[in-house]
Each structure stands twice: as C-alpha cells, then as structure tokens.
Amino acid sequence: MQEKPTGAEIRQEFIDFFVEHGHTFVPSSSLVPGGDSTLLFTNAGMVQFKDVFLGTDQRPYSRAVNAQKCLRVSGKHNDLDQVGRDNTHHTFFEMLGNWSFGDYYKKEAITWAWQLLTEVWNLPKDRLWATYFKDELDEIPEDRQAAEIWLDQPGFDPDHLLPFGRKENFWEMADTGPCGPDTEIHFDRGPEYCDKSDDPDHVCHVNGDCERFLEIWNNVFIQYNRLSESELVALEKTHVDTGMGFERIVSILQDTPSNYKTDLFIPLIKRVQELTGHSDEEREDNLTPYRVIADHARATAFLIADGVVPGNIGRNYICRMLVRRAARFGMKLDLHEPFMAKVAQVVIDDYGDFYSELKRNKKAILESLTREEEQFQKTVRAGLEQLDELLSEIKEKGDKVLDGGDAFELYATHGLPLEITQDIAEEQGLKVDANGFSKAMEAHRLASGAGQEFGEMGAEDVEIYTKLTRELQDSGKLDQTGVTYTPYQAIKDPVEILSLIKNGEPTGFAEPDDTVEVLLPKTWFYVESGGQVSDTGQIVSANGKDWIIRVTGMRKPAAGVIVHVGKVVKGTPTVGDLALAQVDEDRRTQIMRNHTATHLLHTALHKVLGEHARQAGSLVAPDRLRFDFNHPEPMTREEILAVEAEVNHAILANYPLHIEEKPLQSAIDEGAMALFGEKYEAEVRTISIGDEERLSYELCGGTHVDETGDIGLFLITYEGSIASGVRRIEAVTGWRAYQLARERMNILDEINHFLGTAPVETVQKIKNLEDSRHAAEKEIEKLRTQLVTSAFDEQLDDTEDIEGIPVLKAILPDADMDVLREMADKFRQKYDTGVALLASQQDEKPILIAVVTEDLINRGLHAGRLVQQVAGIVGGGGGGRPTLAQAGGKDASKLSEALDQVAVYIRENLK
Numbered sequence: 074m075q076e077k078p079t080g081a082e083i084r085q086e087f088i089d090f091f092v093e094h095g096h097t098f099v100p101s102s103s104l105v106p107g108g109d110s111t112l113l114f115t116n117a118g119m120v121q122f123k124d125v126f127l128g129t130d131q132r133p134y135s136r137a138v139n140a141q142k143c144l145r146v147s148g149k150h151n152d153l154d155q156v157g158r159d160n161t162h163h164t165f166f167e168m169l170g171n172w173s174f175g176d177y178y179k180k181e182a183i184t185w186a187w188q189l190l191t192e193v194w195n196l197p198k199d200r201l202w203a204t205y206f207k208d209e210l211d212e213i214p215e216d217r218q219a220a221e222i223w224l225d226q227p228g229f230d231p232d233h234l235l236p237f238g239r240k241e242n243f244w245e246m247a248d249t250g251p252c253g254p255d256t257e258i259h260f261d262r263g264p265e266y267c268d269k270s271d272d273p274d275h276v277c278h279v280n281g282d283c284e285r286f287l288e289i290w291n292n293v294f295i296q297y298n299r300l301s302e303s304e305l306v307a308l309e310k311t312h313v314d315t316g317m318g319f320e321r322i323v324s325i326l327q328d329t330p331s332n333y334k335t336d337l338f339i340p341l342i343k344r345v346q347e348l349t350g351h352s353d354e355e356r357e358d359n360l361t362p363y364r365v366i367a368d369h370a371r372a373t374a375f376l377i378a379d380g381v382v383p384g385n386i387g388r389n390y391i392c393r394m395l396v397r398r399a400a401r402f403g404m405k406l407d408l409h410e411p412f413m414a415k416v417a418q419v420v421i422d423d424y425g426d427f428y429s430e431l432k433r434n435k436k437a438i439l440e441s442l443t444r445e446e447e448q449f450q451k452t453v454r455a456g457l458e459q460l461d462e463l464l465s466e467i468k469e470k471g472d473k474v475l476d477g478g479d480a481f482e483l484y485a486t487h488g489l490p491l492e493i494t495q496d497i498a499e500e501q502g503l504k505v506d507a508n509g510f511s512k513a514m515e516a517h518r519l520a521s522g523a524g525q526e527f528g529e530m531g532a533e534d535v536e537i538y539t540k541l542t543r544e545l546q547d548s549g550k551l552d553q554t555g556v557t558y559t560p561y562q563a564i565k566d567p568v569e570i571l572s573l574i575k576n577g578e579p580t581g582f583a584e585p586d587d588t589v590e591v592l593l594p595k596t597w598f599y600v601e602s603g604g605q606v607s608d609t610g611q612i613v614s615a616n617g618k619d620w621i622i623r624v625t626g627m628r629k630p631a632a633g634v635i636v637h638v639g640k641v642v643k644g645t646p647t648v649g650d651l652a653l654a655q656v657d658e659d660r661r662t663q664i665m666r667n668h669t670a671t672h673l674l675h676t677a678l679h680k681v682l683g684e685h686a687r688q689a690g691s692l693v694a695p696d697r698l699r700f701d702f703n704h705p706e707p708m709t710r711e712e713i714l715a716v717e718a719e720v721n722h723a724i725l726a727n728y729p730l731h732i733e734e735k736p737l738q739s740a741i742d743e744g745a746m747a748l749f750g751e752k753y754e755a756e757v758r759t760i761s762i763g764d765e766e767r768l769s770y771e772l773c774g775g776t777h778v779d780e781t782g783d784i785g786l787f788l789i790t791y792e793g794s795i796a797s798g799v800r801r802i803e804a805v806t807g808w809r810a811y812q813l814a815r816e817r818m819n820i821l822d823e824i825n826h827f828l829g830t831a832p833v834e835t836v837q838k839i840k841n842l843e844d845s846r847h848a849a850e851k852e853i854e855k856l857r858t859q860l861v862t863s864a865f866d867e868q869l870d871d872t873e874d875i876e877g878i879p880v881l882k883a884i885l886p887d888a889d890m891d892v893l894r895e896m897a898d899k900f901r902q903k904y905d906t907g908v909a910l911l912a913s914q915q916d917e918k919p920i921l922i923a924v925v926t927e928d929l930i931n932r933g934l935h936a937g938r939l940v941q942q943v944a945g946i947v948g949g950g951g952g953g954r955p956t957l958a959q960a961g962g963k964d965a966s967k968l969s970e971a972l973d974q975v976a977v978y979i980r981e982n983l984k
C-alpha cells in the first residue's frame with residue numbers, strides 16, 4: 074500500500090469513480106427519514122431510495138452514487154453499550170453506495186467493485202474474498218451468475234469465492250416486497266488481526282467470529298418480489314443496491330487497527346485530550362470515554378444540523394441521551410464543565426466541507442450542546458447519588474435487576490436517561506429492566522397528553538395503479554413519465570378522462586353519489602406536500618353541464634400517478650369524456666397567502682428568537698397556518714408581538730417573490746433553508762423573498778403569492794407547546810385575518826356601547842367594575858353572616874333537654890363552615906354545659922358541626938363520634954376533637970332526620 078489517503082479523499086474517490094461510470098451523485102438525505110414514519114432514523118443508504126424500489130417514486134436518473142449519513146442507536150445492528158468499548162461500533166456512521174434502478178446489473182456491479190478496490194485503491198487481490206448466494210433450503214435458485222462473474226475478474230483467486238445461505242447472502246426489505254441475492258466482499262487483514270488466537274479450536278474464516286476477515290462491501294441484486302413466505306415472483310426490472318461502511322474502508326485503507334485510529338476520529342480524540350490535559354499514556358488507559366465522546370459528538374452535531382435538538386421523546390430523546398451520555402463519560406475524565414461544543418467544533422471543521430449543513434447550523438449545534446450539558450449538570454449529581462443508593466439496596470437484597478419504574482423516575486426527576494443508568498448498572502454487574510422503563514415512559518407520555526409518537530404507514534395498492542398507468546402509457550394516452558403535474562400553471566383546456574377508479578377497481582363510468590378517483594393526463598390540482606394541503610375543486614364535462622364531480626382531495630398512489638378523489642354530484646362521467654378540471658381558486662389564493670406568510674414567519678422567528686428557532690413541521694391550509702419550531706421555552710407576549718410585527722412589516726414592504734429551479738447542492742451552498750424530514754429531488758425549487766437584501770430563501774414546492782403585499786394582514790392567534798422544546802404558532806392571513814380583526818372590533822364596540830365608554834377608557838372602566846364587584850361581594854358576605862347570626866341568636870335559647878343536658882339542633886340556611894364554626898363558638902360562650910349540632914348546605918351538600926362542652930367529655934360524650942354517627946345518615950363522614958368536630962355528606966334531604974340522631978347518641982353514650 075502506498076501513501077495513506079485521507080478519509081475525505083476516500084469518500085470523494087468512491088463518488089468520482091461511479092460518477093465517471095455514468096452515476097448521478099445524490100446528496101445524503103437527512104438523518105430524519107422523509108415521508109417514512111416507521112423509521113426513527115435513516116439507518117442505511119437505501120432509505121432515500123426505498124420508494125423507488127417499491128415503485129411509488131421515480132427519479133430522473135437510473136444510476137446513483139451517494140454517501141449517506143446514518144444513525145443506529147439500538148436494534149439488531151447495534152447496541153449502544155458496545156459503542157466506545159470496541160474498535161468498530163458507532164452510533165453515527167456513513168454508508169457509501171452505488172445504485173442501479175432498472176439499469177445495469179450484476180456484471181457491471183461486480184466488475185466495478187473489483188476495479189475500484191484493486192485498481193483505484195490498490196488493495197492486494199490475494200487479500201480479497203467474495204461470497205455469493207446458495208440456498209441451504211434449495212428453494213431459491215443459486216446465484217450462479219454472480220459466481221461466474223467473480224471468476225472472470227482479473228487476478229481474482231477462485232479459491233476465494235464462497236457460497237453462503239439466506240442469513241448471509243439473501244436480502245429482504247421486509248416480510249414481503251423487493252428482495253434478492255447478494256454478494257459480499259471481505260478483506261483479510263492478516264493473522265495478526267485475529268483476536269481469538271488463544272482459542273485452540275478457533276479457525277479464522279470469512280463470516281467467522283474474529284476480527285481478521287472484515288466484510289467491506291455488500292452488493293444486493295434485487296430481482297424478486299416476495300408475495301408471501303413461499304411465493305417469489307421475478308421483477309420486470311432488476312436493481313442494484315450496494316452498501317460500504319465508510320469508517321471500515323477508511324480503517325483498511327489507512328491500515329489502522331481501529332476505526333477510532335483513522336483520521337475520521339483522531340482529531341476529535343485529540344481535542345478531548347487537549348481538554349483533559351492527559352498524556353498519551355493516560356489517554357490510552359481511558360480509551361472508552363474518549364471513544365464515546367468522539368462518537369457522540371459526531372452523532373449529535375449531525376443530528377442538530379438536521380433539526381433534531383435534545384428533547385423528551387422520540388428522536389429528540391435520542392439526541393438528549395447522547396449528549397448526556399457523553400457528558401457522563403466526560404465526568405470520568407474529570408471534565409465537569411460543558412465541553413461537547415468544543416469537540417463538535419472539530420466535527421464541523423472536518424466534515425463541514427462535504428456536509429455543509431454542519432457549517433450552516435454551526436451556531437445552533439454549539440448552543441444546543443452547551444445548553445443541554447448545563448441543564449444536565451443541574452440535576453445529575455442528585456440523580457447519580459440516588460442511583461447509587463438504589464443499586465446498593467439491590468445488591469444488599471441479592472437482586473440483579475433495577476426496576477424499570479425506578480429507572481424512569483431517575484430520568485423524569487433527575488434527567489438521567491435509561492442508557493446512562495444502564496451504563497452505571499453494568500459497571501457494577503447489574504441490569505436495568507428496560508421494558509419496564511419503556512412502559513413507565515409510555516404511561517407518562519400518554520398521561521401528559523403527548524399522544525401517539527409515530528403513525529402507521531398506510532399500505533397502498535401500488536400494483537393496480539402501476540398496471541393501469543403502464544397500459545395507458547403503452548396506448549400513448551399517458552406520458553412516459555406519468556401524469557403531467559403543473560400546480561403552478563393553470564390548465565384551462567379540456568382533457569380526456571383516462572380512468573375512473575371506484576372501490577379500488579377501474580370502472581367505465583360513475584353515477585351520482587359514487588366516490589371515484591379520476592385519472593387525467595395532466596393536472597394543476599396541488600397534491601399535499603411540504604405541509605400545504607391538497608387543492609379541492611371540481612371536474613366537469615367539457616360543456617360544463619352534463620356531469621359534475623366535486624373533488625375533495627388528491628392522492629399519489631404510485632410513481633407518476635396522481636388521482637383526483639371526489640364524488641359525482643350530477644350525471645354519469647364516463648372514461649373518454651372530455652373534462653375541465655377547475656381548482657377552487659379562492660381557496661387556493663388563501664392557501665398561497667398562508668404559505669408565503671409561513672416563510673416570512675420562519676424568518677421573523679429567527680430574527681426575534683435566534684437561529685435555533687427552526688421549523689419542525691407546518692400546516693398550510695386555506696383558513697389558517699400552523700408552524701412548529703424548536704425553542705426551549707414559551708414565547709413572551711413581547712416576542713409574539715415582535716414576530717407578528719416583523720411579518721406585517723415584510724407584507725407592507727411588498728417584496729417580490731423569486732421562484733427558481735436549480736440543483737439541490739447549489740441551492741444549499743447558497744444558503745437556502747432545507748427542512749428536515751423532507752425528501753428533495755436532485756433539482757429543487759427555491760423561493761426567495763426580497764430584492765437586494767434577501768429576506769427568506771427556502772427550498773419549497775408549494776404555491777405562493779407574487780408579492781408579499783398580496784398576503785394583506787397577518788395575525789398570530791395561538792402560541793403553545795406541542796412537545797418538550799417544540800413550540801407551535803397558529804396564525805391567519807388575508808380575508809380571514811380581516812374577519813378576525815373585524816369580529817374582535819365588533820365585540821369591543823358592543824362592550825363600549827354597553828358600558829357607555831370610549832375604547833381608550835374600556836380597560837379602566839372594566840377594572841373599576843371588577844373592583845366594585847369585589848367590594849359588593851364582601852359586603853354581601855358580611856350581611857349574610859349577620860343574618861345568620863341574628864337568626865341563630867333567636868334559636869340559641871331553643872335548647873331541648875335530653876337527660877338533663879341542654880341540646881341545640883339547628884339548620885342554618887346559607888351558612889358555610891366558617892360561619893358554622895362562629896355559631897358553635899357562640900353556643901360555647903352561652904352554655905357551660907351542653908351539646909350543639911349545627912347544619913347547613915353548601916353546593917347542595919350537607920355540612921355539619923358538633924360541639925360538646927368540656928365537662929361532658931368525662932361523661933362519655935365525644936363531638937367527633939357524634940358527628941360521625943350523624944353524618945352516616947346523610948351519606949358522609951367526618952371527625953375531629955372531642956369538643957368540636959365537623960363533617961360533610963351527600964344527601965341534604967336527610968338533614969333533619971340526621972339531627973334527630975343527637976338524642977339517640979346522647980342516650981346511648983351518656984354515663
């Protein structure tokens with residue numbers, strides 16, 4: 074091997090090699106998978122191409138090459154606790170891949186792989202091995218084709234070709250769907266890399282269990298569609314999907330024993346060493362913390378760049394957990410001040426040229442990391458102490474597992490993520506009940522009203538639409554690329570109805586009240602995307618009167634297929650009829666106002682709150698807009714008003730909008746804002762607002778007004794929280810904003826009319842009214858007490874004689890417990906010996922108070938027991954001291970019956 078190439082060079086050589094062979098370079102998609110709610114993070118290069126293989130998406134290229142950002146924190150491919158403890162596991166990693174979508178196949182794929190490895194990268198041919206598929210169950214044909222192609226490669230050792238079965242060499246996307254055999258390329262690092270050499274039974278081999286043979290590249294040949302467990306059908310078009318772990322190939326080409334010793338990690342580890350002031354020897358003695366910090370700094374910098382900030386659930390939880398886990402490992406190195414930003418700075422410097430999102434979001438990355446570490450440090454000490462106590466208790470009891478609910482409590486009160494608790498438990502030879510933790514977290518999440526975290530992905534009947542479009546394409550009625558979609562340009566000419574679909578089946582015609590899907594050769598109805606809702610409208614016969622279909626929604630059931638979903642309201646639309654597709658244009662105009670306002674709002678939030686306030690979701694509807702963004706705390710009223718004013722300033726300045734199509738990479742390089750969770754094509758549409766000074770610049774496929782003045786007026790109607798660290802704003806524009814303002818002004822007018830005030834005096838007048846109401850209430854309270862008191866004064870002499878004791882029973886309407894207590898005192902003042910039972914109703918429920926004078930306690934009477942016995946009658950309970958006790962009940966109608974119990978009680982208990 075010659076001079077060592079850098080990681081950046083290796084990545085670029087891979088891309089250049091395939092670009093030279095006719096591939097289009099496709100930038101990495103976000104770590105947040107676009108349009109795939111089943112996946113927490115992008116975990117392989119194929120995620121952004123999945124829909125192409127499934128047939129629901131098509132691309133302008135048939136050969137692609139990419140370097141994809143991936144994250145795996147748990148699951149079958151990774152366990153977090155291995156990260157940092159060995160040479161090869163990472164949370165964040167890059168995956169290199171070359172792709173053929175119905176283009177080249179096994180011959181080119183294998184030949185190019187061999188050329189790149191042996192001619193460009195000069196890996197010794199005698200160190201390379203290949204595997205191919207041979208079914209151990211003998212049900213799927215052996216991949217002889219791949220085997221033959223391998224044997225044809227110049228200098229390939231035929232003894233280095235090995236067959237393997239389904240586990241190693243047959244790839245499936247899911248239980249059903251595209252699948253096929255694969256061929257893996259392995260590299261023999263030499264016997265000195267074997268870590269099992271002291272085991273006398275060990276033999277090094279490909280797919281073995283030691284570190285000598287490393288799988289470096291997997292080429293998957295997608296040639297089947299799996300319909301069921303036993304049924305495979307050949308695909309019409311075959312594809313190639315390859316994956317090469319970037320960190321691994323760099324470690325081979327740089328000849329380092331560990332991925333962490335490559336130039337992908339060394340600068341990060343050096344930065345940590347600068348912070349600790351360790352010698353190289355001390356660093357080597359503490360390898361795990363160094364590796365964990367380097368790994369997690371990469372992962373969190375890339376996550377935050379993609380909009381995933383630390384938070385409480387889902388993806389945000391993972392980001393929080395990684396920052397905190399790194400911080401905890403930092404404590405082992407005596408790093409007690411926030412340090413992650415300093416390490417992430419190296420990530421930004423080293424990776425930012427290729428992944429420009431790191432540079433663009435530098436401020437957000439550094440600030441979020443430091444803020445999260447500071448927050449963690451506030452509670453971590455108490456959390457760690459409590460965990461220590463819990464673990465000691467467990468050990469004392471001879472248990473091995475920490476309860477999941479306890480682990481969740483540590484997270485909820487002290488911010489200790491499960492993964493850190495697990496790390497610490499493991500260091501002491503104990504385990505944590507992770508299922509119990511998840512259950513407790515789920516229960517907490519539901520209780521706090523956070524709702525379902527990820528939705529189910531709807532299954533589409535792709536096949537029926539694919540077949541339909543192919544037939545229409547073959548007959549020349551439909552363009553080869555599918556339905557022509559021009560949402561930005563109205564279509565006013567009649568077009569032919571190509572197909573009507575009813576209950577999932579094509580039909581010749583439809584009748585009134587039928588729900589149908591209408592396929593036209595072209596449409597300008599907008600199909601929901603980027604938060605903007607679909608257009609509605611109608612499709613009518615060319616003469617406008619034979620039949621009418623009311624369109625209520627739009628759908629994209631398969632690649633190139635767009636259908637109008639609607640209901641027949643008149644006549645019998647028939648396939649072949651000429652039709653006019655009429656978008657509901659007033660509604661569309663409202664939507665456009667709201668969409669442009671959303672971009673202005675985004676800019677205003679950046680200006681008022683800071684760069685971290687990035688979009689986390691949006692809804693653009695005709696009647697309102699909704700905008701979710703990252704921000705750690707509620708906005709103040711001043712901030713809300715400042716944001717609203719910013720947007721209205723921009724509206725009144727009447728800035729023009731510039732809409733341009735350009736390659737994704739150049740838009741991003743120019744600083745256009747891309748939204749995480751969105752999927753972008755190679756050619757993107759950009760919307761910029763403003764002239765000399767660009768106010769806003771975003772990638773966006775939505776429909777917009779021509780000039781900001783068209784928005785009219787912008788009013789914020791709501792600001793609130795939707796998840797930890799994520800806020801939501803709702804707002805209205807245009808006519809709806811006018812209506813809202815008018816409604817509010819009408820209410821104010823009515824109030825002023827009623828109060829007889831001018832608007833400037835309204836608030837003071839209402840304050841005055843409130844004050845006098847308070848005063849009046851107090852006065853009423855006082856009078857009521859006086860009334861009760863004077864009524865009671867008359868009753869006070871009305872005692873009965875029971876067993877020689879004066880007993881007072883009284884029902885005092887309108888008295889609350891305080892008044893009853895005052896009356897009880899009056900009784901005690903007047904009688905040295907005696908018993909009183911006073912009752913009233915409050916909120917329709919009876920309340921009672923009992924008094925027994927001091928001298929009668931020795932004679933067996935007790936106010937608490939008395940009141941308890943009495944309250945039993947009215948369906949309640951109570952208690953208190955021997956001299957004074959109170960009770961409440963449920964049934965006021967039994968009050969007088971209850972009072973009669975006094976005599977019973979006294980006769981039974983008096984000594």
Ligand SMILES: [Zn+2]
Nearest residue numbers: 267277283285
């Ligand atoms: Zn070995």
Ligand SMILES: [Zn+2]
Nearest residue numbers: 603773774775
């Ligand atoms: Zn937009």
